[in-house]
Amino acid sequence: MTEKKVKIQYYRSAIGFNEKQKLIVKGLGFNKLNATREVVDTPAIRGMIAKVPHLVRIVK
Helix, strand or coil, X not given: CCCCEXXXXXXXXXCCCCXXXXXXXXXXXXXXXXXXXXXXXXXXXXXXXXXXXXCEEEEC
């Protein structure tokens, strides 16, 4: 059984945004700008992406 994955990129700095949004970016596994990660596509991950759409993008 294969898990569905989603590829996301951290493309804009979280400086100047509130602490909650910084923690969401860290929770997605990012620590450097322009980093790309492939994570399991779950409702929790989709919710985190939806909270910071101005900082991360889904890469095709």
